Amino acid sequence: MSFFNPFRPFPPLFSPSFGQDKKAQELYAQSIKLFGERKAGEAIPFMEQAVKQDPAFTDAYLKLGQLYEFTRRYDPAIAAYRNAIRLQPDNPSSGGAYQALSTILLRLGRYVEALPYLEKFQTLFPSQSPQAKRVARQLETARFGQEAMQHPQAVDPKPLSSVLQTTPSQYFPVLTADEQTLVFTALKPEGDEDLMTATFNGETWSPPVSLASSINTPENEGTASLSADGYMLVFTACQGRKGYGSCDLYVSRKTGTEWSAPENLGPTINTRFYESQPALSADGRQLYFVSDRPGGKGHRDIWRSEFGQDGTWSEPVNLGEPVNTSLNEASPFIHPNGQSLFFASDGHVGMGGYDLFVADNGPSGWSMPTNLGYPINNSEDQASLFVSANGKRAYYSYEEQKDGISQKSRLYTFDLPEPLRDRVKPVSYLKGIVADAKTQKPLAATVELIDLKTNQVVSRVQADSQTGQYTAVLPSGGEYALYVSVPGYLFKSLSFDYTQKTIGDGLSLRVPLEPVISGSTANETLNNLFFETGRYDLAEKSRTELDRLAAFLQTNPTVTIEIAGHTDDVGDAAANLTLSQKRAQAVVAYLTKAGITPNRIRAVGYGKTRPLAPNTSDENRRLNRRIQWRVI
Structure with a gap:
């Protein structure tokens, strides 16, 4: 950051006055003349001699401070302004020295040194004047800067890479x-x-x-x-x-x-x-x-x-x-x-x-x-x-x-x-490739993240049409459904519960989508349906998933599907079979109410007979308790 523009004329901050010493006046005048000719470096020695010749020459100290500042010699500038203030600390005409000195000190981060000068500078103006308000703002900066430096953040910046x-x-x-x-x-x-x-x-x-x-x-x-x-x-x-x-x-x-x-x-x-x-x-x-x-x-x-x-x-x-x-x-x-x-x-x-x-x-x-x-x-x-x-x-x-x-x-x-x-509320991300499950051809899928509590779309991104690559951000602090969809394909639903979990560094997931083919054995799990243990009443937050399935059926009016209910192996087998059938029927009832013709949806309960994984852990049992759908 540069403090002065070298192409502007000499700043007329101070009205000229003259010391008692004639030789000092001549040196002062010669310095001003040289600077007017854009010879700042040559002007400085004459102004330095002027203050040596007459140590009480206030204006010469002021102009010397300006010359040093203009040539970016800040420490000598500070000393010169201090001398001007020392000679006339209570004179309003010293306001320019206070202003210049405090501005340099603030820009150099020397807040402790700036504070007493700003406090004195403020007393030279009426309390509600624009000048006093400007100084008050500088005082805020000095006090904030002093406090901040006394309580630094634990930060250790490192260059990203020399490459x-x-x-x-x-x-x-x-x-x-x-x-x-x-x-x-x-x-x-x-x-x-x-x-x-x-x-x-x-x-x-x-x-x-x-x-x-x-x-x-x-x-x-x-x-x-x-x-x-x-x-x-x-x-x-x-x-x-x-x-x-x-x-x-x-x-x-x-x-x-x-x-x-x-x-x-x-x-x-x-x-x-x-x-x-x-x-x-x-x-x-x-x-x-x-x-x-x-x-x-x-x-x-x-x-x-x-x-x-x-x-x-x-x-x-x-x-x-x-x-x-x-x-x-x-x-x-x-x-x-x-x-x-x-x-x-x-x-x-x-x-x-x-x-x-x-x-x-x-x-x-x-x-x-x-x-x-x-x-x-x-x-x-x-x-x-x-x-x-x-x-x-x-x-x-x-x-x-x-x-x-x-x-x-x-x-x-x-x-x-x-x-x-x-x-900062952290987020995770999910990235990967969307492709046709049979041909592996990349698909330009729509990837939508929906807050299950509000049923609102949190984000919507497109997978690249040439590569199938996608990246979706997963916020913390909620339960989310992620839908990956392409016309002519069964949509994929994924579930993410970040209400309690700590967000990780990200997930990579390849998403194969099954084409809509009648009689296909391919099926998709509805990962965002929620039931109480042992019950078949659909929780309110299941609406997002069911509305998606209804929209799919409305978009594909000739498609007929099977809704299949599955359980784990906990409890009586006959009871599980009945529970899985009733859960599948609850889904059919919702879809029917949404306007889907009943003869397009078939409910089947399989109980514990078709597990996805061995019922040997809580996680496997969770996978086995599911509702799936397929085109028939």
Whole structure:
């Protein structure tokens, strides 16, 4: 971060006055003349001689501080401003020295040193004046920074891999849910920004390559966001493409290994204003982004849009308070849990510049953002953060600084400290391949996750049409049904109970789908039907499964099916046979009530006679207690 723009004129912070010594005045004037000629380095010795000649020359100390600061010599600048304040500590004309000194100290993270100067500076203004409010904000920063550094988070960042460092800088890392595919923005020597990708094989990262020739151009592309499965990408381009404003958002989708030609997200998302820094939800159906369009709370705010069933993005909604402030928010990242929003802001109280925060979306709206603390945040600008699906790891870029100037940016990772890990509701993921059970041909299946308590779709993703690959996020804290379906095939239902379990690192599951063939012996288990022990009454949360089966029968009006009930070997065999028959009949009754003609459904009870596994363990017995269906 640079403190001053070297191309702006000398900052007229202080009105000139002159010391009593004529020689000091001449030296002062010569220094000002040289700086006016853009010769800052030559101007400094004359101003240094001026304060030596007249140690009470307050204005010379002020200008000397500015010259040092302009040439990025911060320690001498601090000393010069301190001398100016020492000479006239109570004079309002020293306000510029207080302002400059405290700003440097805050930006260097020297909060303890800044506090007494800010406290004195505040007394020079009426309590409700704009100047006093600005100083009060700086005081908040100094006190927060001091407290944060006294209670650091247990964080040990490490470079992600030297293999990735093929360009002068890398930043804005995003990953797939399994953390095996990485996309980041790379700054090339010629100044072009491109999107690069690398893969992780469990031990090492591959050398990065251009994401796609259809995406990268001689102009800049950057700040990308990936869906959890890595098959949908939204990125920012600010010139070189036909767009609507200064920066626009574009989308590309991957089929097999090829990315489609990017498409502008259109005038609902993009305007004549600034749109950038996208963040996709895990299933790609929510988009968060930054814009300075009218209707916000500050200059740049975070907005959100939903992807509808009609294939269009909804009118973006401002997240409002308490996330957005009267200043700037940046680089949102919505965690795969769909609730935790990480973002940068210079409007919330932090350690100076942009800090990273997290807020959670609940029934009553967004929570008050929490600062991620030191050393994740420091006195420099923090750009963005990506947190893994399981909440264990974080990825970000760190800018190495020299004399306040960014030298290079590298990708880093660290284990999320316990206080933050407890805050992030972790998720797991299920990935694999969907294929025809008979031919092994990959299938472009729809994979839907449904909350059994609410019967609401939590996420919906598509398996790749060329490879059959899919990735679905599995949230914690509930019971979920996962449905894999393709027209012309029996749907597959899977069950996941995460009400008590600790989320793992992910599951891999190949999903073979059986084609709809009359008289086939292939059957599917209805894994989301629930009965009390020894009873045949269907639990309310079974509705999701039964509605799916009814929809299948309505879509395939010529199909007739058998509903088969099975039990384990516990209890009387005759009683088990009766129970299995009644459970199958309960399913038929539900389907009939849903409008399916009774002669299309046959109920059969097999009791314990057709186990899937030996009844030698509780887990095997659970597998054997089931309802199956097949086409007859």
